[in-house]
Amino acid sequence: MMIWEIFKKEWVDSLRDKRTMLVVILSSLMGMPFFLFISSEAYSRMDEQNEKRFIRVVGAQYAPELINYIARQGFEIKTAGAGYAKKLHSKEYTEPVLLLPQNFSSQYAAGIAPRVEIISDLANKDTQLGVRPIKVLLQGFMQEQAGLNLSLRGISAEILSVIQVEERHLSRAKNQQSAGLKEMLPFMFIMTLLGVGMYAAIDTSAGERERGSLEPLMMNPVSSWHFALGKWAAVGMLTVCVLFFNVMSIFPSLFLIKNEVLKIAFQFSIKDAFVFLAVLCPLALAIAALQIAVAINGKSHKEAQARNSMLMLLAPLALVIGMLKQGADPVWFSWVPLLAQNQLIIKILNGETLSTAEVLTPVLVCVVILLASLSYTAQKMRGVVMQ
């Protein structure tokens, strides 16, 4: 009963600071629309680059054979003047320039391979995106001409294909591209729950200590464990609520995706939301307890914040380990909080079969962190009041 009273008090305290809460909740809700809007814009930009049906050329008049091929592929030739380098530098041109030499035709007719150049600017990223399509075009020209060169010497171009190469994918369905984008979501959710938990945890421990309200609270005839549990329940509940809203904010955010391919590729279902929440809720509750434990020793809000910031820094590091690894996940991944949850969600999204150990180990680790943190908080709570 006392735990419930403490929970209520902490919960009301948390919500009393309406401005802070508004900032916390809004930032958690705005993250997802922003992420999807930016992703949609990025996809559209890539599409635009791919769909550009023109090529900037210097010296088009010197290479009618190549220009003929490019035109047959549906590309318009735009003449780039002598000042093309300056225009690439100044980003007036967002496409690379194809430079054809004066002696193209004469060399070509003599059976000598003319040298053509694709000019781009490393500082002008858009031009980099356009290099590959030009290379694909030139490769097509070479292939077409090589085929004719062989055939008209009486040799079949088939002799160039001494083996047939086919890819074979073991995934269940072709469309796993949505999983790729979804794989970025756990990271966002984890960072959100760390951020929200931190403010609430500090407020309920070091914040109270700084305000001087912790001592009167501890005067009550209640065990330290009850205090710890009550505070944890309030912070944990807040974190889980924000996590819930954060995950659910995906659904309205889907309307911001304008790119058609991305819209279809990125389909987030209630089932996906359930998976995210099921995996992340134990972590959110454990992190809440840990953040209180870390903050409890802080003499001031500032000190507790500095200590908790360490957790915020460790989180991306743990997730980077998962990104850098090759091959199967080592067993110890399941024992590292944050990393374990991240990998677990990715595996579920990719339709991989999971072992019981893979699913239960992170939960077990969360329970251990939770109990250890609560125990530490309970132990320290009276001590810090005495200091």
Next chain:
Amino acid sequence: MQAFVFLLFLGLLSSAQAATKPCRIDGFPQEVQCGQIARPLDPADPQGRQIQIHYLVLRAQDRNQLADPVFFLAGGPGQSAINVAGWAEHLFSKLQLRRDVVFVDQRGTGRSAPLQCPESQDLSKLTDSEGALHEIKRCQASLQKLPYGDLRFFTTSIAVQDLEAVRLAEGYPAVNLVGVSYGTRVGLEYLRQYPQAVRRVVLDGVLPPDYAISGSDIQKALDSLFTDCKSDARCQRVYPNLAQSWRDLLASTPKATVLKHPRLNTEANVTISRDSVLGMVSAVLYSPVNSAGLPFAITEAKAGRFNPLLALSGQTALPNAGKIFAGMHYSVWCAEEAGRLPVLDDDFGRFRSETYRKVCASWPRGAVPAAFYTLAKSASPVLLLSGGLDPVTPPQHATHVAKALGAKARHVVLGKSGHGMLMQSCVDDLVYRFINAEDAQKTDLSCVKPIPRPVVWVLPKG
């Protein structure tokens, strides 16, 4: 927890329809869905001998998929739609985002009661038209011994009933048809028999049912090459008397020569007949790129060197995904065309008519309903695509069909494109927009821009 994961997977899989099952098909790295339905060989005897019609479904990627799929209709006659699906998939990648794409092996092709004839790699047989005819007769005899070897039941009219059966088996309320070459005739016949089941139609390289095949269009395509060469300074300089070289080449046949196999490098002493030359040149003209090598190949052949023409024609090429199931090819053509082959006085016209006339003289002919040769006004929007250099389905055939289909038909011509426009730039996007649009009549067709004829090939001189 394993049970939970299993249920999760089960939920994910439940969207797949039960009529098909996962399978592996050449050309697809990932698993696809395969299905088959039993169909009577003779539609008039539903309880009689059954054949299996196989089909492949590329399921829509969107969970909120649209109910109307795209049915791809392969060419030939005699191509297997499933065999060319790997190639065609690229054309439909955007459509597949929201729609199933279905490839049905027409009866007589691929996996559906195949009527396959052996393909010879023997050089002497390639140049021996009488020998080739004999091989076809032998093949016919062996096909007739098959359990499903009654060659009268492979016509287009019967085949579209199989398509309709697939549509019903899969529960599609309506379909969008994309037909190429002979597949356009299949599309038109489906539209005639089941107009209510058609939402949109795209016909690429239109072969009207009321048009009797002839070689005259091939002659026209070759003549246009000669004309274009005359107006091109470079071609005119290198090949100044191309039309005359062609006439000289034909006049020089039959001609004894030594042929080298383009792939195996084996040699054979052969006599090149007039028909062999016409056959090889016909094959080259299908592709504008290969046609760019034709002036050189004709010049060489006139001088007695036939190897470039042979290699360019691809007649010794290894069987590929687009190979023709010859038994089905003749079963269709002999039923639908043999009775009305025109007598023409141009070289290619005579050559084509004679070849089919000889084969069809003994090939069993299925019954073709008189209505098959008619075209009615279409209630569904139809997009027709034609290449101006097409030697078999030139634009005038599509113009005729568009007129018959009425106001809902739109015709796009790409002057210097050959047989099959779907591979052309922006055409795949055009097809996507035409099928996807709420109002197909408002589809912007302007992205199709004129393209030049490929530059004529000239031997490099060091």
